[in-house]
Amino acid sequence: MTNEALEQRLLKHQIKPTAMRMLVLNHLNKTSAAISLKALYDDFYPADRITLYRTLKIFEEKGLVHSIDDGSGAPKFALCEAACDVKEHNDSHIHFHCEKCNKTYCLQKFDIPDIHLPKRFIQKEVNLLVNGICDQCAA
Amino acid sequence: MTNEALEQRLLKHQIKPTAMRMLVLNHLNKTSAAISLKALYDDFYPADRITLYRTLKIFEEKGLVHSIDDGSGAPKFALCEAACDVKEHNDSHIHFHCEKCNKTYCLQKFDIPDIHLPKRFIQKEVNLLVNGICDQCAA
């Protein structure tokens, strides 16, 4: 992804494109798995941890990434689908956590099936986390 | 639930029935919503927090309760279905978190629908968390 493309993507989400933010966005864009703050920190060492924290925070707030809680203790982050924006997240896909390699993937193509709830329960948002073994590790 | 019944239930799960454990089990049994360690601590004050922590821990390990991560930051705990035991958890139901009252319920009667995964992904365990408004709060 070119610098211009990165910049455009940030601007589209009303995020001021700083160097740090473009680096982080580029990094997120390159990897297929979701990434934790700690992992991001390791990859960007010796960049400041708090800055990375706030970078992810604002990305999330502006609908550029969504956070995934895969039960590993710390949330992980992954780029949103194109449909997401500042006003609304729309990440209705399955999240898969591999218990072998510990990676967490957004299965963008795999929608969450319809849910049946008891009478008078109102559904707003659904999180579906599947634990198991990913294709790489199953090989 | 009688003391004998509580005791039997603990023994069935290979948990030594101490006073504390029976109290906690009774408490879990009385409430329909899942409970966090902190809330349990508040309810049992001035009992020791660590003891309660370890009580929940062993309950979980022995298949008497399961933990639910509803995104509130701290896991909550609820009694397992009767089918669970020391060897295997089997809590394949929807968890519902009400954003109004912040309570989290096990919808025992509402099974998780079948999931479609990409080729060669192996599914082991599924967590389905629905956020929304519960029947009480919707009224």
Add this chain to the structure above:
DNA sequence: AAAGGCTTGCAATGGTATTGCATTTTAAGC
């Protein structure tokens, strides 16, 4: 060049999970 606003970096705080260890309680054998 000056001023204001946003970003960054460092320090500090806060909450929760977890472990170590000494003491108490429980269960078992005699």
Add this chain to the structure above:
DNA sequence: GCTTAAAATGCAATACCATTGCAAGCCTTT
């Protein structure tokens, strides 16, 4: 019942992660 071993409890301490406060730096606008 008494003794002893194992398990549970209570307290202190540690560790981890998220989050905030504040001062310094950067960038834009005038």
